[in-house]
Amino acid sequence: MEILRSISSLQTFLQKCRKQNGVIGFVPTMGALHQGHLSLLSNSIKDNDYTICSIYINPKQFNKKEDLISYPRTIGSDIEQLKQIHCDALFLPSDSEMYHAADVSIVYDFTHLFNMLEGEKRPGHFLGVVTIVHKLFNLINPDKAYFGEKDYQQLQIIKLFVKNYNLPVEIISCATVRNSKGLALSSRNKNLKPHEAEAALNLVKTLKKLKHDVSEFKRTYSNAPLKKQDLIRLKHLAIKIIIANPLIKLDYFEIIESENFRFTDYIDYNKNYRALIAVYIGEIRLIDNISIN
Numbered sequence: 001m002e003i004l005r006s007i008s009s010l011q012t013f014l015q016k017c018r019k020q021n022g023v024i025g026f027v028p029t030m031g032a033l034h035q036g037h038l039s040l041l042s043n044s045i046k047d048n049d050y051t052i053c054s055i056y057i058n059p060k061q062f063n064k065k066e067d068l069i070s071y072p073r074t075i076g077s078d079i080e081q082l083k084q085i086h087c088d089a090l091f092l093p094s095d096s097e098m099y100h101a102a103d104v105s106i107v108y109d110f111t112h113l114f115n116m117l118e119g120e121k122r123p124g125h126f127l128g129v130v131t132i133v134h135k136l137f138n139l140i141n142p143d144k145a146y147f148g149e150k151d152y153q154q155l156q157i158i159k160l161f162v163k164n165y166n167l168p169v170e171i172i173s174c175a176t177v178r179n180s181k182g183l184a185l186s187s188r189n190k191n192l193k194p195h196e197a198e199a200a201l202n203l204v205k206t207l208k209k210l211k212h213d214v215s216e217f218k219r220t221y222s223n224a225p226l227k228k229q230d231l232i233r234l235k236h237l238a239i240k241i242i243i244a245n246p247l248i249k250l251d252y253f254e255i256i257e258s259e260n261f262r263f264t265d266y267i268d269y270n271k272n273y274r275a276l277i278a279v280y281i282g283e284i285r286l287i288d289n290i291s292i293n
Contacts, residue, residue: 001082002089007139010091013052014140022049026142026169028133031055032072032187033081036177040146041087043174048144053082054091054136056098061128070283072190091140098135106131110164111157113261117276118153118287121251129154130161137169145169150176150184152274152289156261176288178204184288196281199247203277206253207290210238210275214292218269226267231255242279251278251285255292267292 004010017024025044029037037053044051055078062068075092082090108130113119119126137145147155159171177185182204183197192200213234217226226234235253242248257264258272267273273292278285 001079001087003079004089004091005093005097007093007097010089010139013089017050020049023144024048024140024142025051026054026136026140026145027051028054028056028136028145030057030071030187031078032074032190033078034177034185034187034189036148036150036185038081038085039177040148040174041082041085043172044144044146045086047172050088052089052091052140052142053087054093054140056091056093056132056136058098058128058132059095060099060131061125063122063124070191072187074190091136098132106134108161111160113153113157113160116263117252117254118278121278126154126157130157133158133161134165137167142169144172146172146174148174148176150186150288152276153261182208184286186286188284188286191284192281196247196284199245199281200286202241202245202248203279203286203288204290206238206241207275207277207288209241210234210255211290211292213237214267217267223269225269228265231266242277247281249280251280253277258291 002013004013014024025048027037027040027044041051041053055075057068057071057073059068079090108114108127114126147158149155155173162169162171179185181201183189183200184204189197189200214226217230217234239250239253242250242253253275255264255273255275256262258274264273274289275292276287276289278287
């Protein structure tokens, strides 16, 4: 595996790939790699001639300085894991390589998703994400880029970004990877104490209960639409799992219509929906989601 610390070395590597008419897959990360990242990379390695992983902890997507400081940094083990799965190249730039004083700021304003849920709770976060993804796409020009469904809102924003800016890259979405108990894998899980990790399992339990209860309502009432008062009741039943645990502070628990990513207060069984949740466990913020189809 080649380790590329500069844009010039990245360009040299890319020239070699293009000379071979190679198809390039790309997985952008912030490091602290886990099986979720490795699953994205494995899909890319299977689908493409060359796979590039980037590790860059982007300061512009952290709205709190303490979150940037506390974000796990495990570059040594990250490199070893990438070598083990035979990733072709790691792009490992510095801040000075990615951002320059002469950079012209781009105003991204192509979707309401910037201002709801994660966008509302973490002002400026998605602007930072799109800014760095745009830079990386311009540098690498990948044929395909891989993103996980765990960060579902981010995934939808990246898809809209590519569509609105007519970028020649195919966005591949990959299912959330979970541990044996069902906890969605996240780099922040490394900061959880054992009893906090146990409490974190309540996220997926809450989501699964809501999904199950919506399905049971459909079965019981023969496909009749699930109206506002019934959906509120089912949400309250599901969220009891979270409220009952003193370690957990709920940030949000919402249902959106998948097609347009807008809040809904009813369920039409001819449409697809997604339930999304965010909580704090101590100082650690975790998110998760589940499809309701």
